[in-house]
Amino acid sequence: MSSPRAGDRPKATPDWLIGRDRRSEGAERIYVAAADLMARRGYDGFGIDALAAAVHCSPATIYRHVGGKSAIRDVVLERQAEHVLDSVRQAIAGLEGSERIVTATLVALQRMRAAPLAEVMRSMPGPPGTGWLIDSPVVARLAAEMVGTADADPLAAQWLIRVFLALWYWPMHDEEAEKAAVLRFLGPPYAGAPDDP
Known part of the structure; x- marks a missing residue:
């Protein structure tokens, strides 16, 4: 052998x-x-x-x-959010004011709705908008970037997160109407930096 x-x-x-x-x-x-x-x-x-x-x-x-399970979930979902946010950062590069906010919001909505884990994110326990997404440092950092002011405006960033979540959790069924609503109601408040935060 x-x-x-x-x-x-x-x-x-x-x-x-x-x-x-x-x-x-x-x-x-x-x-x-x-x-x-x-x-x-x-x-x-x-x-x-x-x-x-x-x-x-x-x-x-x-x-x-x-x-454990919740620690893994938090990391996985934050990583998914970071991928979405990278797309948003590219879309808003060089934009300012309301154009920046409107573009960021519409791109983020499109990417979040198409994300593989979108339904997992939306189905997390608790009332919509609570938990990891509101408290995520990744999301808070992007909201501050979206506002685009030199000085951080945490109130403006938190408001933007909540408006985004409302649109994401309860989308308008007509995409053009949603875009028109974002242009009309979300853009103008961010057209210029606030004089007195």
Whole structure:
């Protein structure tokens, strides 16, 4: 019997955490799989056991690397929001005042409605507009960018977040009417920087 050649040996299964930065690579793999599970099954259908099976590790490894279900949800949804916000940032580059606000709002609505996790975001427990989205530093940072004033105007940013959420949770069924409403009612208050915040 001849000894096996190198090509005849079974290939080793790669360790899912091999790499220079095992912790961040493991977390990244977990978050990607979690986003996929949430998009397919919704938040209620997403669980740590199913996630562990998807990334080929134990539930204990999930908890050790990224925490529990709500911690994973928060990171996954903030990452989804960050993708949307990147599109908005590109769309409003160089714009000012009401044109900036109107463009940002319409682009954000379009991207959020098309996002793979949009329904998960909208179906989070609690009254609409509460929880992670209102409190997200990512969303607050973008709202301040959308306002576009040199000095931060937290009141204007918080108002913009709430108007956006109202449009997102309760969309107008006519896209042209929605655009006209945003132009008419949201644009003018942001046409210039407030004299007295």
